[in-house]
Amino acid sequence: MTIENTALLTDQYELTMVSAALRHPMAHRPCVFEVFARRLPDGRRYGVVAGTGRILDELSRFRFGEDELAVVGRFLDSDTVAWLRDYRFSGDIDGYREGELYFPGSPILTVRASFAEGVLLETLVLSILNHDSAIASAAARMVSAAAGRPIIEMGSRRTHERAAVASARSAYIAGVAATSNLEAARTYGVPSAGTAAHAFTLGFSGPQGPDEKAAFAAQIDALGIGTTLLVDTYDISQGVRNAIDVAGPGLGGVRIDSGDLGVLARQVREQLDSLGARDTKIVVSGDLDEYAIASLRAEPVDTYGVGTSLVTGSGAPTAGMIYKLVEVDGLPVAKRASHKESKGGAKTAARLARPSGTIVEEVLYRPTDGPPSANGFSLRPLQIPLYRDGDPVQDLPTLSDARDYLADALVSLPWEGLGLSHGDPAVPTRYVLG
Amino acid sequence: MTIENTALLTDQYELTMVSAALRHPMAHRPCVFEVFARRLPDGRRYGVVAGTGRILDELSRFRFGEDELAVVGRFLDSDTVAWLRDYRFSGDIDGYREGELYFPGSPILTVRASFAEGVLLETLVLSILNHDSAIASAAARMVSAAAGRPIIEMGSRRTHERAAVASARSAYIAGVAATSNLEAARTYGVPSAGTAAHAFTLGFSGPQGPDEKAAFAAQIDALGIGTTLLVDTYDISQGVRNAIDVAGPGLGGVRIDSGDLGVLARQVREQLDSLGARDTKIVVSGDLDEYAIASLRAEPVDTYGVGTSLVTGSGAPTAGMIYKLVEVDGLPVAKRASHKESKGGAKTAARLARPSGTIVEEVLYRPTDGPPSANGFSLRPLQIPLYRDGDPVQDLPTLSDARDYLADALVSLPWEGLGLSHGDPAVPTRYVLG
Structure with missing residues (x-):
């Protein structure tokens, strides 16, 4: 089986949602989707982001050709099929570098696009990040x-x-x-x-x-x-x-x-x-x-x-990341069902470190607010631009960059963060969401 | 990344072994390789074979084109590269049907080929069977x-x-x-x-x-x-x-x-x-x-x-099957290192059942001996021909056949075999190897 085209590496409900949304102005509302993990795998101190480079490759081939349209045409109306025929992602994506550490809540990827354009990417983006980050996180402990x-x-x-x-x-x-x-x-x-x-x-x-x-x-x-x-x-x-x-x-x-x-x-x-x-x-x-x-x-x-x-x-075959709609038309949205409450609104993140380089905190804040005061710590913003107006940003970090980057990042962990024993995340996540 | 050709979905050492073997008549000795699992995942009562149908598809594209030869040419001599250019699997494969139950030691796949032809398939065959069988085995418990x-x-x-x-x-x-x-x-x-x-x-x-x-x-x-x-x-x-x-x-x-x-x-x-x-x-x-x-x-x-x-x-992301050389030139071979002793020699298998249909035993025997006496039980041979002289056998079971087959096979388990709790394999494996 050869898959030239990656558009069907996705869940049917992404397509039925597009179909339902297209009957309503909602389909074209500007939205923000965020990828994050509610928690690290049991007892892990840190996670390692991997897969971003593969997302770039697979998204470039996320196209509905006639073969793919024939498949989705079995359950979609013709207007939706026509929209998919012309589909090109035209939004912006920011995210953590490959090789970056992450912690619970870290906004690993932020997708800004219309509802219809953004929702379509959920499955493929999560498949890649959940798999590759799970492997990188386990491998980093072995290294x-x-x-x-x-x-x-x-x-x-x-x-x-x-x-x-x-x-x-x-x-x-x-x-x-x-x-x-x-x-x-x-x-x-x-x-x-x-x-x-x-x-x-x-x-x-x-x-x-x-x-x-x-x-x-x-x-x-x-x-x-x-x-x-x-x-x-x-x-x-x-x-x-x-x-x-x-x-x-x-x-x-x-x-x-x-x-x-x-x-x-x-x-x-x-x-x-x-x-x-x-x-x-x-x-x-x-x-x-x-x-x-x-x-x-x-x-x-x-x-x-x-x-x-x-x-x-090594016991955690998937990273458990999710892809959540957090903002619609500039207003935060969040699910409000039992014990799965999410923090709505677009977020970005910075990591605070002591002068020695040891990290102390992951801080999440509104991109519109700018980073909070660092109080004598150094502060490093964690997201970089990956896509602008549907095109990959030039000169993104290479695989070798990611490897070097992680090697440096691991040195920045507090000493207990490199322990193999079960414990809490190496640094806490603080929300400064105004 | 599109992979037309599956020949590089393999481990480098399969190729270096071919290279070393080709300097010796050993490369062309008739060999038997056997795929089996030494044990089931912790506490599981049975495993489900899946992936055989995908092996057929991927083997048909297991070819070394010029692109692949350029990669392996980085570490292989020119004679080996020339041999790989002409490589077509020309052997026989027998195996358990998709949807068949398996137990520790069950000869899930038997590959008969020259050493060089057979050893090359190890990685790809195991990747497919280990993944697909792990998923089918977990899914069957859920069903x-x-x-x-x-x-x-x-x-x-x-x-x-x-x-x-x-x-x-x-x-x-x-x-x-x-x-x-x-x-x-x-x-x-x-x-x-x-x-x-x-x-x-x-x-x-x-x-x-x-x-x-x-x-x-x-x-x-x-x-x-x-x-x-x-x-x-x-x-x-x-x-x-x-x-x-x-x-x-x-x-x-x-x-x-x-x-x-x-x-x-x-x-x-x-x-x-x-x-x-x-x-x-x-x-x-x-x-x-x-x-x-x-x-x-x-x-x-x-x-x-x-x-x-x-x-x-569901806790067992890989089936742990291995691909072992068990016979060379008609003589059994086996590793003899600590606690990993294998039973050499080609084996096939049959399953014994009571008149009620409930299975009681997996019996492994020499294909040259024929099945052992059934003592009033019914006896069903478990391997079917999959390849003959390098070509897939016609009219192999379909996906739908495999699904029906498993549904019937699950009914044949002793009642405790369908329990979700941890326990021993539902039936014992008996070796009648003369």
Whole structure:
């Protein structure tokens, strides 16, 4: 299935709302829609915004061609179909950068458009932000836990085949060093990595039994001695001996994918050192998450390979962001049903920091009011322009910018904000809404 | 980003393994690869196979064109690039039908091909099966819990935009009645549904405050009185009064999206009945999962709308299936590292059932041995041919077949197998491997 056109990556009710609205001047009222998360996933201290760059790409192809119109024409009247045929988003969008931290209530994206134009974007915008931010938020915790050691993302097989590509992109923003996913390498330029699986070693078995050395020799023949050999298909100690026998002490690395990784890393390090392979790196993988990574901090591990937990958001597979209509014709609007009260009206945000750079507060305020007094703290506005009059703003931050940006932002968290344990958001959100 | 070609939706190491293998006769040895799950997600009683139909589609486009070859040429030698240029899968695949139940160890897919041809498919095959089966497995529990009442899948915004399309497809296999996702309606013919969100009602607010009646009138004007009106934007009782005032007692339905849904459903039912709207249906939505659905069984709910929990697999976002090389040149192979021992050799499976139809056991056996004695039970082989000599088999089951198939299969579970509480797999897996 190839989707040239992204307009049907949406919920039917966005279209039926447009249809109903178009019978009324309401469809053309200037509106403000806001994307935010009411709360962070359970116990998380911060979230990481990711996906904004993909929104730009997918919105540029959000068009109703004749194929799409035929589908929506099954349940829409002809006036609505005609309006959709001409649909081009013509509004403004502001939002948090990719790689920016966010907290409960942070206005991550603000869409200014007519009701009909703005409501149409809800599903696609949320799909992208909820997925990509969930992955980036989990990956950032893993990168923190790895404390400078590189992580390779290798989770493609544990998530939808195209979500895998977006996951690799989000993980890269979060500071992961490389991905196993080749489409992410092609589309986004994420560095790719990978050498061999157990199947490769098993494939050299014959009537005389396993032949691990033959497998290692073939791999080195193809990939050179800088490669990483997987040493735990049979006996790990023998695997390490075989690896150095075949490659010599200049072998790039060995990978351990099962067992008690801490104990094994120590044993393998001693064995490699005793064989003179002091520069051979140790890569560990196998059901790692941020807690397992942290628990290996004192062990002689050089690189982590992380799969399932990363691409599934480590317990929080979606960021829970919502897309709310907050202003119509310049007046705030808000739902008033039980325990889901929203704060109406357009908002923007700034982050207050001490002179040391440590952040202390997320402040939400009316764009018309300007930022509140900083009282000796530094104050940094958080939204940047993304679209103006339906066109993407020029020179938006790149993927590499987002990655650098997040690395700096994480340093600005109060120390407890980087803790892996469950707790409150690292800084409070304050509403100065007059 | 449009991906015509699916060959890069894979891990780099599949390609480096091919490159290393091609320097050795091993690349061309006949191999058997098997997809299975070592265990079900924590406490689940059964899994549901989904994704097989999508594998057929994506494999047909698994080709290395010049663009893809340029990417893999960055790290592969020219002989491997030349081999990939000509790559067409030429092997056989057998597998469980879509909509089939599976249990720990069930050989869900068996790929027979040369090492090089077979290893290449690992990532893509697992991505599809792990995602789609996770969603179908969760959705099937929700459908069971709904006990005949229809469920509408509306989770697109809570998952990657293309995973959303596959999720809608998987949910449909599981018995969900409809989806909000329009691309799933186009691509797979899943029935679509949806009417309006809170934003629509809020959009009619003006300087005089909310105007819920104007919103309802506009919706009915566009969609007719058979539509479903969302009544909880402001006060629910007033919302119901407004709905019937505007639509009359012939209104199709009302939707409640927040609050204590059980209490509210009862109140709203009484109110609708007192207004003469006895046939107006009640749709509930808002953070429902299989447990919340079950808890509403005694309440006057007509339809459930389910989002987040469905598209994230209700706590199990990936099925944890693996793709293992089990046979080379007719000889079993297996990894022998700590606590990850696999049973080597090609296997197929049959399910034993009592005369009543209730299943009692999943039996795995060697295809060369034929099924074991059934001892008075009925015995149904579980794998069907999917590919022969690189071509899809004709007349494979359709999506609708898969849905019917699962509905029947669920009836065959022992009664405790349909329980929502945590427990063991509904039937044991027995290995008869000679």
